[in-house]
Amino acid sequence: MSSTWDRDEAAAFVETLFAKHEREIFGYLLRMMRDPEVAADMTQDAFIKAYKHYDTLEKPENARAWLYQIAHRVALDEIRRRKIIRFFPWTGESHGAAPSAEHLVMDANLSGDMQRALARIPERQRAALLLGEVHDLTGLELAAALGVSHVAARALLTRARESLRQALAVERATDAAADAAADAAEVAGSSRHGGSMEPRS
Amino acid sequence: MTRLWRVRRRPDHWATPHDRARHRAAERLDGPLGVIEAAWLEEHLAECGACFATAQAFEVDRMGLRSLRDDIPVPPRDLWARTSAAIEQESAGHRRASTGAAGRSPLAQWGAIAGVVVVAVVVGSSLLQGGWLGRAGGTAVGPQGSLTALLTPQPLPSGIEVTPGATPMVVDAGDVGWFDVGADGSYAYNVANVDKVCAQVDQASCAALDAGHGRPLALSTSPKSIITSPANGQTVVVGADGSGGNAVFVVALPEDQAASPSPTAGADSPPPSPTAVPTATVATASASPSASAPAVATTAGPSISSSPSPVASPSADPSSPPPSDPPSPTPTSDTTPTPTMTPAPTAEALAIVSGVTVVGDAAAFSPDGEWFAFTARPADGSAGPDIYVWHVGEPHAHAMTTDHQSAFGSWADGLVIGSRPGLPSTTAASSPGETAGASPTPDLQPVADVGPVTFSLDPSTGTELVLPVAWWRPAVSPTGRRAVVWDGSVRVDSAGRTIAPADGRLVLVDWGVNDTAPTAPRVVSKDPISDFTVRWDETGSWLAVWLADAGDPMIGRLSLLHLDPATGKVDRPAAGPQDVPAMPGFSIENGRLAWASPPRQDGEGSHVQIVAWSVDGVGSIESAPGQDVVVVR
Numbered sequence: 091m092s093s094t095w096d097r098d099e100a101a102a103f104v105e106t107l108f109a110k111h112e113r114e115i116f117g118y119l120l121r122m123m124r125d126p127e128v129a130a131d132m133t134q135d136a137f138i139k140a141y142k143h144y145d146t147l148e149k150p151e152n153a154r155a156w157l158y159q160i161a162h163r164v165a166l167d168e169i170r171r172r173k174i175i176r177f178f179p180w181t182g183e184s185h186g187a188a189p190s191a192e193h194l195v196m197d198a199n200l201s202g203d204m205q206r207a208l209a210r211i212p213e214r215q216r217a218a219l220l221l222g223e224v225h226d227l228t229g230l231e232l233a234a235a236l237g238v239s240h241v242a243a244r245a246l247l248t249r250a251r252e253s254l255r256q257a258l259a260v261e262r263a264t265d266a267a268a269d270a271a272a273d274a275a276e277v278a279g280s281s282r283h284g285g286s287m288e289p290r291s
Numbered sequence: 292m293t294r295l296w297r298v299r300r301r302p303d304h305w306a307t308p309h310d311r312a313r314h315r316a317a318e319r320l321d322g323p324l325g326v327i328e329a330a331w332l333e334e335h336l337a338e339c340g341a342c343f344a345t346a347q348a349f350e351v352d353r354m355g356l357r358s359l360r361d362d363i364p365v366p367p368r369d370l371w372a373r374t375s376a377a378i379e380q381e382s383a384g385h386r387r388a389s390t391g392a393a394g395r396s397p398l399a400q401w402g403a404i405a406g407v408v409v410v411a412v413v414v415g416s417s418l419l420q421g422g423w424l425g426r427a428g429g430t431a432v433g434p435q436g437s438l439t440a441l442l443t444p445q446p447l448p449s450g451i452e453v454t455p456g457a458t459p460m461v462v463d464a465g466d467v468g469w470f471d472v473g474a475d476g477s478y479a480y481n482v483a484n485v486d487k488v489c490a491q492v493d494q495a496s497c498a499a500l501d502a503g504h505g506r507p508l509a510l511s512t513s514p515k516s517i518i519t520s521p522a523n524g525q526t527v528v529v530g531a532d533g534s535g536g537n538a539v540f541v542v543a544l545p546e547d548q549a550a551s552p553s554p555t556a557g558a559d560s561p562p563p564s565p566t567a568v569p570t571a572t573v574a575t576a577s578a579s580p581s582a583s584a585p586a587v588a589t590t591a592g593p594s595i596s597s598s599p600s601p602v603a604s605p606s607a608d609p610s611s612p613p614p615s616d617p618p619s620p621t622p623t624s625d626t627t628p629t630p631t632m633t634p635a636p637t638a639e640a641l642a643i644v645s646g647v648t649v650v651g652d653a654a655a656f657s658p659d660g661e662w663f664a665f666t667a668r669p670a671d672g673s674a675g676p677d678i679y680v681w682h683v684g685e686p687h688a689h690a691m692t693t694d695h696q697s698a699f700g701s702w703a704d705g706l707v708i709g710s711r712p713g714l715p716s717t718t719a720a721s722s723p724g725e726t727a728g729a730s731p732t733p734d735l736q737p738v739a740d741v742g743p744v745t746f747s748l749d750p751s752t753g754t755e756l757v758l759p760v761a762w763w764r765p766a767v768s769p770t771g772r773r774a775v776v777w778d779g780s781v782r783v784d785s786a787g788r789t790i791a792p793a794d795g796r797l798v799l800v801d802w803g804v805n806d807t808a809p810t811a812p813r814v815v816s817k818d819p820i821s822d823f824t825v826r827w828d829e830t831g832s833w834l835a836v837w838l839a840d841a842g843d844p845m846i847g848r849l850s851l852l853h854l855d856p857a858t859g860k861v862d863r864p865a866a867g868p869q870d871v872p873a874m875p876g877f878s879i880e881n882g883r884l885a886w887a888s889p890p891r892q893d894g895e896g897s898h899v900q901i902v903a904w905s906v907d908g909v910g911s912i913e914s915a916p917g918q919d920v921v922v923v924r
Contacts, residue, residue: 097382104378108371116366121359130367134374141378204355222321223356229321244321251317254356255348276811 100144107153108137114225115161121220122165124209132168136161155231162217162235169213203265207257215250222247308335309342316346320353367490460490460910462903464883467500468544469899470514471917478510480544481899481914485883488903488910500901500914512538516652516876517923519544522660525683526923528640529649529665536670537649539681539688540640544923643681643688650676650698650789652824652837652875653764657702662750663688664707666699668788675787678709680750691748692755696783698790700745701774703767703802707748710763712741712781712790740780740793763792766825767802768834773859774802775815775825775834792820797836799854799861810859815852822847826924828879832856833904835879835886846889849873851902866909867902878924887920888913896920 115136120129139160147156208216214236221227221235233243305311312335315328324332336343464485473479483500512530515537519526525541532538647667654665661683668676675695681688697711743763747756762776779795797820798812815836816823822839832854839847851867854860863869868884874897877886883903890896897920902911914920 101375101378101382105375108374112366112370113363116370117364120364126364126367129364130370133366133370134377137374138377138381142381204359219356223353224359226360244318247321248314248317251320251349251352252313254352255317255345258348258352258355272811279812 096144100141103144104137104141107140107157111154111157112137115157118158118220118225119161119165121205121208121224122213122217123168124205128168132161132164136164139164152231152234155227155234158221158225158227158231158235159237162221163237165217166213203258203261207254207261210257210260211250211253215246215253218243218246219250219254309339312336312339312342313345316342317349320349369490460903460905460908461487462882462905462910464488464901464903465881467878467883467885467899467901468517468519468923469885469887469914469917469920470508470510470517470923471896471920478508478514478919480508481917483899483914485901485903485912488883488901488912490908490910500899500912508542508544513919514921515649516654517921518654518656518663519923520656520660520663520683521658522656525660527643527654527656527663527681529654532645532670534670535648536646537667538642538645539647539649539665539667540642541681542640641686643686644679646670647679651764651822653699653701653766655699655702657705657750658769659705662702662707664699664702664750666697668695672786672788675783675790678707678748680707680748682750691750691753695787696790698764700764700776701766703747703765703771703774705749707750708745708765708767709748710743710745710765712783713744713761740782742779743777743781745776762800763795764823765802766827766834768827768831768854769829770831770856771803772801772831772856773799773854775799775836777820777823778812791822797823797825797838799859801859813859813861815861824875824877826877826879828882833879833882833884835877835884837873837875837877837886839875845875847873847875849877849884849886851879851884864904864909867904868900871900873900874920874922876922876924878922885922885924887922890918 112133116129116133119132119136120126123129123132136157140157143160147153208219211219218232218236222232227235229240229243232247233240236243236246238246305314312332315324315332316336318324319329319332323329336346462485466482466484468480468482470478470480485500510528510530512528512532514528514530516529517526518529524543526544527539527541529537529539643663644667646669648670650666650668654663656663663681663683665679665688666676667679668674676698677690677692677695678697678699679688679690691707692709692711694711697709700708700710702708742761745758745760745762745765747758748754760776762774762778763781765774765776767774776798777792777795778798778800780793781790782793783790796814797816798814800812801810815825816838818838819841820838821841822844824837825834827834834852834854835849836852837847837849848870850869850871851864853862853864853867855862868886872889874887874889877884879885882905883901885899885901887897888900896916896918898916899914899920899922900911901913902909904910
């Protein structure tokens with residue numbers, strides 16, 4: 091991959107790869123990082139790395155798993171760098187001064203117990219579940235993307251399922267408590283304000 | 292995924308059989324277990340209800356995970372442009388380090404240009420400061436179209452959308468109007484059609500909003516608020532009257548402003564000739580013919596004074612003179628500043644009230660454009676605020692309340708929604724009810740931290756209804772189903788002239804009788820507030836909240852909120868402005884929010900900031916800086 095021609099070939103290949111996999115790579119990184127702007131930057135970074143390391147792709151038919159492996163490493167590097175191993179659950183409050191354009195839409199898509207539960211589990215387990223169940227990587231592809239053996243990948247998935255089950259239980263308990271509190275507040279509010287807005291006679 | 296997934300752990304390694312069952316139940320989702328383990332698991336699940344439930348939970352959780360496949364996030368549409376430029380930069384760097392650049396492909400050539408442009412834009416923008424967008428709006432980087440063309444050098448593979456619509460983002464936000472001071476010191480009326488904005492990710496390459504030529508309008512007063520009618524094109528201007536108070540006058544702004552700017556006019560172009568500028572016309576009549584009379588007219592209908600409200604004015608004297616007794620000193624034609632008529636182009640004006648101080652920024656036309664309501668108090672400070680209305684076509688506005696403690700909140704179902712401080716808590720529960728008229732003047736003894744009384748006023752009849760809620764200045768949505776209110780006490784100063792939120796919170800509440808299940812109040816702000824303005828867009832799904840700065844009420848912070856009409860949940864879209872510095876006036880409609888940023892300390896003026904949203908996302912744009920910018924709403 092040292093000649094100019096090879097680099098052009100790599101650029102063309104990455105362009106094709108981008109066309110086929112941009113959305114799923116972005117989706118994976120968004121679900122990992124829970125921040126659309128960060129995910130977009132990391133998607134860009136992943137494809138640049140794919141271009142730079144085009145020569146490491148042994149078989150074109152493995153390109154998808156290879157790309158996920160790059161994206162996964164980009165995500166882990168970023169997580170490590172930023173020391174964040176969590177999602178940013180949507181609480182209805184602003185997350186800061188650097189929001190992204192699609193944040194509103196994203197949060198509509200990413201809200202819910204499942205995403206919050208995913209946020210609670212370790213990032214490698216989260217990655218395994220996302221890649222295996224959401225992005226439908228086969229066992230071989232998953233192992234390649236995670237950079238581990240097949241056995242290790244399956245063991246990771248098994249642990250991830252248990253972690254997710256427990257996290258979902260916590261989320262649902264939290265939701266139930268919040269609903270109960272909201273109901274109590276509603277009852278209190280109704281009694282305070284006297285119910286409807288009909289004028290008093 | 293069979294043999295590859297064999298786990299080497301032996302069955303007897305488990306601390307308990309339940310641990311083993313739980314592990315196997317999860318493991319089998321990723322491939323069949325061995326025969327022995329599978330049989331053991333089935334046997335155990337048949338006997339252990341808890342383990343069976345856990346196994347079912349794994350299945351359900353997996354379905355939940357897989358349901359996320361249907362929610363495919365859409366990446367930014369300019370992502371390929373960014374990526375290809377970065378790749379080309381990478382490639383160019385490699386070529387510079389190698390022997391030469393022979394054989395460069397068309398993509399490479401375009402990409403190199405795009406990379407240079409991107410770098411230039413980023414570096415250039417980083418040198419600029421100011422405004423919500425973080426740059427000086429007056430510096431246009433370049434034509435958006437040309438930049439987009441550079442970034443899309445050749446057709447892309449199918450499935451990729453990098454169209455000119457990506458950046459700038461196409462919206463249908465309509466016209467945004469604002470006043471600012473032109474080079475000659477006179478006010479100019481600007482209108483820009485906002486049909487494209489820049490995605491948040493691409494602010495660096497965002498050109499300034501082009502308003503064409505500002506249309507000079509000779510306003511002798513400095514406008515404080517400018518409000519256009521939703522129906523008949525008339526515009527109400529609240530301006531300074533030169534004596535510390537305000538004059539409220541009606542003008543008709545030039546039409547077709549956006550359609551007729553000189554497309555080739557540059558900085559050296561001569562100003563538009565008078566014949567090219569349509570002269571503003573008198574809105575409804577000539578300037579006030581009764582300028583020598585008290586400028587503050589008050590309704591005298593019998594229903595106004597015949598039935599005082601027992602809640603708001605227990606000590607009221609029905610025979611007390613209405614505030615048509617002019618504040619001292621009495622405004623006269625000699626002393627009352629009125630909008631000046633000047634040679635064309637001139638905003639000829641009808642003064643509907645003067646000698647007052649308009650309170651707050653809640654003034655608004657009724658949805659049908661027939662009425663205009665606002666809060667004002669005598670400019671001399673002799674009394675507190677009342678609610679005024681002006682009926683389009685009439686020469687004057689008139690006060691609908693006379694208690695000097697009432698404030699306009701919003702319109703709802705054709706009625707004025709107002710509020711006033713109630714009685715101290717020991718007597719506040721006395722029977723409220725329908726009062727066929729405005730409340731008489733209460734005594735103005737200082738009343739600290741009392742609950743408000745909320746009422747409606749029929750502008751046609753003056754009929755007042757006290758509502759069974761205790762909310763200050765409700766801002767009712769155009770759907771009439773929800774409102775943002777101050778839920779708490781209000782504080783009246785010792786002179787009874789100003790009323791401000793005290794202890795409470797700004798909340799979204801159900802309003803009226805909804806056909807949906809009632810929802811609990813949603814907190815919009817629980818911080819101490821000195822003043823606030825809430826406005827809804829025409830859909831009732833978007834609202835903007837402006838909170839005054841405690842130290843300087845002429846500057847505040849503006850936030851855009853979204854209401855889910857089904858659930859009543861309020862979100863703060865992170866892509867929209869949140870607590871950004873803003874002048875008091877702002878406009879929200881047609882899928883966009885427009886406001887003026889405060890002038891900078893280095894002397895640069897305000898920018899008109901616009902954030903617009905569509906199904907494609909949220910984008911923004913801003914004007915070049917101007918002096919004394921007031922957004923028309």
